[in-house]
């Protein structure tokens with residue numbers, strides 16, 4: 001039995017440069033130094049990146065998901081980067097570190113986490129996605145398309161090792177409950193949930209029995225941490241990350257990327273309070289400067305070789321995504337012309353998780369009964 005490998009992305013915004021635009025390069029140097037010290041000990045390999053103001057740590061190891069050593073390594077790395085962010089007076093230094101002391105797992109402490117433990121195949125292609133200026137539910141539409149929509153993934157129709165479909169693990173992030181749903185049979189019910197992306201979020205995808213891959217090893221994982229829920233107050237956006245394995249019984253690399261040719265509307269732009277198109281960009285363009293956005297997604301591709309990260313390839317650095325970017329620019333213009341009006345501004349229920357309650361509170365004594 002081959003040894004299992006775990007790939008972990010742990011991310012946090014520990015300071016923006018300037019404002020909420022980018023991660024300062026010195027923070028990435030610090031992160032690389034910290035992870036280099038752990039290489040060959042707790043971790044096999046690592047890659048440090050950013051999407052906008054989010055510092056992204058990709059680590060491979062043999063310790064499984066939710067491992068204390070790995071989470072502590074990420075936490076200590078964010079603490080070290082925060083010290084530099086404070087020295088440079090970066091914006092919101094340490095903003096996603098919502099607790100003073102590490103207690104075994106970064107979950108519930110601010111950072112976002114996506115982890116996959118699996119038996120490494122003969123060839124193991126993996127894509128790491130990072131988003132900025134949006135929320136975990138922004139992955140619902142693309143993940144659904146990859147693993148359930150035959151108009152996106154032709155493999156669901158013509159690859160005998162994929163026709164049995166996939167199982168989706170969906171979290172109700174308000175009630176803190178989860179449900180497993182099989183596709184294609186439960187596709188309509190699945191869409192009833194995940195179309196409401198601010199509440200029902202795809203957490204993991206599993207192969208089904210009868211396919212090429214073990215049904216108990218997830219093939220995709222998405223971070224679902226909600227900062228508002230942790231902090232109890234608006235402290236910024238829960239910019240999500242995801243991992244997706246590809247090929248040989250799974251969606252092909254091109255089927256994994258194809259959903260992003262449509263820049264769908266997501267929430268989280270400007271003050272976490274606006275809907276806007278998610279723009280697929282090369283890593284060098286992952287900086288959010290127009291109205292603090294528009295929201296971005298970056299895709300880095302790797303082959304995994306005994307835990308070694310062979311890559312990355314900057315997958316949206318491709319003219320094939322130019323039309324998506326052009327459409328995103330037009331949609332951004334169109335949405336912006338609504339200014340403070342819905343549906344550019346989020347509906348009132350979602351504004352509850354921003355600074356809006358404070359504005360309403362200021363007005364509360366001014367309201368009088370209508371005759």
Ligand code: F6R
Nearest residue numbers: 020236237268269270271272292
């Ligand atoms: C941050 C974000 C930004 C900020 C905005 C205001 O994730 O989306 O749009 O909300 O720049 O930031 P403050 O209130 O810190 O001035």
Ligand code: MG
Nearest residue numbers: 013016020053
């Ligand atoms: Mg920020």
Ligand code: MG
Nearest residue numbers: 053054132239
């Ligand atoms: Mg961010």
